[in-house]
Amino acid sequence: MKLDPASLNAWFGARKSLKAWLGLSALILAVLLPLIAGNNPYLLTVLILMLIFIIYSSAWNLLAISGQGSLGHAAFFGIGGYASAILASRLGLSALATILVGGLFATVIGVLIGLTCIRLRAWFLAMVTFGFAIIVHTITAELSWLTGGWDGIPAKRLISVTIPNYLLYEYYLLLLIAMAVIVIIYRLVRSKMGLALEAIRENELEAKVMGIDVTRYKLTAFAISAFFTGVAGALEIHHFGYITPEVYGIDISFWPIIYCISGGLFTLEGPIVGTIFITLLDAGLKSFGLTYERLILIGLILILEVIFLPRGIVSLPRKLKARLSPGHMPR
Amino acid sequence: MDLGIFIQILIWGLFAGCIYILLAIGLNLIFGVMKVVNFAHGELLMIGAYAAFWIYSYSRTNPYLAVPLAMLLMALLGVAIERLGFRPIMGTGKLNEIFLSLGLIYLFQNLVAYLWTTNSRSIRSPYGDVAIPIGSIKLPLDYFIIIVITVVFLLAFHLFMRRTILGRAMRGTSQNREAAALMGINVERMDMLSFALGSALAGAAGSLWLISGQLVTPYTGAIPAIKAFAIIIIGGLGSIPGAIIAGLTLGIAENVVPLLMQAVVKLFGISMSFTAWKDTIAFFILIIVLVIRPTGIFGEKGE
Numbered sequence: 051m052k053l054d055p056a057s058l059n060a061w062f063g064a065r066k067s068l069k070a071w072l073g074l075s076a077l078i079l080a081v082l083l084p085l086i087a088g089n090n091p092y093l094l095t096v097l098i099l100m101l102i103f104i105i106y107s108s109a110w111n112l113l114a115i116s117g118q119g120s121l122g123h124a125a126f127f128g129i130g131g132y133a134s135a136i137l138a139s140r141l142g143l144s145a146l147a148t149i150l151v152g153g154l155f156a157t158v159i160g161v162l163i164g165l166t167c168i169r170l171r172a173w174f175l176a177m178v179t180f181g182f183a184i185i186v187h188t189i190t191a192e193l194s195w196l197t198g199g200w201d202g203i204p205a206k207r208l209i210s211v212t213i214p215n216y217l218l219y220e221y222y223l224l225l226l227i228a229m230a231v232i233v234i235i236y237r238l239v240r241s242k243m244g245l246a247l248e249a250i251r252e253n254e255l256e257a258k259v260m261g262i263d264v265t266r267y268k269l270t271a272f273a274i275s276a277f278f279t280g281v282a283g284a285l286e287i288h289h290f291g292y293i294t295p296e297v298y299g300i301d302i303s304f305w306p307i308i309y310c311i312s313g314g315l316f317t318l319e320g321p322i323v324g325t326i327f328i329t330l331l332d333a334g335l336k337s338f339g340l341t342y343e344r345l346i347l348i349g350l351i352l353i354l355e356v357i358f359l360p361r362g363i364v365s366l367p368r369k370l371k372a373r374l375s376p377g378h379m380p381r
Numbered sequence: 382m383d384l385g386i387f388i389q390i391l392i393w394g395l396f397a398g399c400i401y402i403l404l405a406i407g408l409n410l411i412f413g414v415m416k417v418v419n420f421a422h423g424e425l426l427m428i429g430a431y432a433a434f435w436i437y438s439y440s441r442t443n444p445y446l447a448v449p450l451a452m453l454l455m456a457l458l459g460v461a462i463e464r465l466g467f468r469p470i471m472g473t474g475k476l477n478e479i480f481l482s483l484g485l486i487y488l489f490q491n492l493v494a495y496l497w498t499t500n501s502r503s504i505r506s507p508y509g510d511v512a513i514p515i516g517s518i519k520l521p522l523d524y525f526i527i528i529v530i531t532v533v534f535l536l537a538f539h540l541f542m543r544r545t546i547l548g549r550a551m552r553g554t555s556q557n558r559e560a561a562a563l564m565g566i567n568v569e570r571m572d573m574l575s576f577a578l579g580s581a582l583a584g585a586a587g588s589l590w591l592i593s594g595q596l597v598t599p600y601t602g603a604i605p606a607i608k609a610f611a612i613i614i615i616g617g618l619g620s621i622p623g624a625i626i627a628g629l630t631l632g633i634a635e636n637v638v639p640l641l642m643q644a645v646v647k648l649f650g651i652s653m654s655f656t657a658w659k660d661t662i663a664f665f666i667l668i669i670v671l672v673i674r675p676t677g678i679f680g681e682k683g684e
Contacts (some may be wrong), residue, residue: 114476153387178664181664351484356480
């Protein structure tokens with residue numbers, strides 16, 4: 051790195067350091083939270099699922115960065131979960147090892163379906179991925195000799211239930227995994243590949259003209275996204291301790307979209323912020339005994355954000371600042 | 382296989398195809414005029430079915446009389462969706478349409494579940510006991526009425542699009558929006574009208590679905606709508622004849638293919654049911670079609 055004042059200035063740029071500080075304090079909070087709140091199993095379960103979904107929605111977002119909006123990521127979630135659960139129970143392997151195998155399995159299937167998808171326009175891609183998720187759902191429900199059908203199969207826990215405070219260990223383990231995934235995705239997005247994906251999203255033809263290998267990058271995005279989605283699925287079922295086709299119904303495909311939109315699409319922090327925001331909102335409303343009302347509210351939030359805040363919560367500070375500053379021009 | 386059962390399944394497929402066609406034509410119209418895709422179209426079918434159910438429960442008249450009223454209500458709802466939802470995001474990217482539809486799906490499904498619970502609703506048609514004997518088998522009269530009503534709707538729709546000034550204006554808008562605007566067509570009014578007509582057709586599909594004796598829950602709409610999408614992709618975006626052919630094919634294929642599979646597997650000495658695969662057939666066809674031709678069978682080059 052050159053050490054001229056301009057690049058130093060950029061390095062220590064006010065916004066960047068603010069973001070870094072926010073990230074660091076969020077991390078410290080995440081580490082301390084279980085200690086402050088005590089060993090509350092309900093809270094820990096909510097937080098564990100939140101971490102799993104942060105991985106999941108970050109993976110979905112990576113695909114969206116390349117302009118491919120999938121409506122069928124539940125398929126990869128389920129494939130990762132089943133592959134990992136079956137391997138762990140049949141071969142007696144540790145859940146930590148089979149999670150990676152589940153992710154790899156999801157990658158292979160993801161590349162196969164991706165080969166079809168990368169040629170398709172936005173709606174067609176949404177339809178094919180949605181249909182693919184329904185097909186995978188039916189296959190797992192019907193292949194009962196392997197998957198246990200609708201009854202499902204048991205899966206090893208990540209941390210054995212016999213260990214005292216196992217949820218606490220599980221939480222910290224997941225925090226580590228989630229951080230690793232976020233760092234990997236950060237490196238990817240900031241690399242040449244990230245730039246290529248964004249160029250493809252903005253204008254595929256122009257990207258091609260610039261010499262970007264569109265097919266390769268789109269397929270790579272599909273593979274990586276499927277891998278982390280499979281890992282997230284495997285983590286969830288090893289947290290639950292069982293898997294049935296109901297664990298990854300149609301709505302599992304929709305949640306990462308809701309998280310990413312509410313947080314901020316195409317950004318690194320958007321899926322994280324959105325997952326935390328919606329999960330807390332959801333858990334809060336659930337504790338009041340609201341069922342349909344909370345889903346109505348989440349639907350409304352989604353609609354209003356798409357119309358009025360298409361860049362999500364993370365764009366809110368900038369938007370407010372622009373509005374408050376003198377000489378503001380309405381767009 | 383028994384020929385009688387085969388004909389029965391064929392007619393059932395024809396009926397299911399009619400429902401798909403009504404949905405697909407509406408979607409196609411909206412897509413043609415506005416170039417947006419409303420994935421929440423199935424929720425209009427579901428709400429239309431509920432509207433017909435409540436109209437019938439309170440008035441206790443012939444349920445077929447509830448169809449036009451349900452269509453009118455859905456047309457109003459469609460206009461509201463267009464005005465408040467899709468118009469503000471037009472031209473902001475195709476992903477946004479998918480996301481907005483997703484919000485609408487969550488909103489409508491859970492609003493209906495909240496208001497009227499998730500208990501399944503159904504009504505008994507006054508002609509429920511009447512059956513037409515064809516050879517050795519009997520077919521319910523309602524299926525025939527519904528098939529005839531669909532044909533009438535399709536003819537009326539065709540005449541409207543071809544013979545009236547309004548219909549021509551809509552076709553003009555779908556062919557070239559800028560040129561249509563320059564010719565003095567109020568294209569935004571055409572957007573509204575296309576949404577109203579498309580939603581009314583979805584309302585017709587929903588109320589006819591209910592009258593045929595099907596159960597209706599808040600989650601009824603999702604799968605038929607996605608299948609209607611598969612139909613318009615297979616039949617070609619914007620192509621009405623394509624949608625009719627694809628809709629009928631799908632309706633029949635869904636009901637015949639599982640039985641054929643069962644018969645084929647039986648030849649190998651395995652007895653296995655394929656009824657659970659019914660909902661996946663549309664997507665198998667869709668994926669195969671798109672692998673071969675990424676623009677759909679009758680698809681246009683553009684878009």
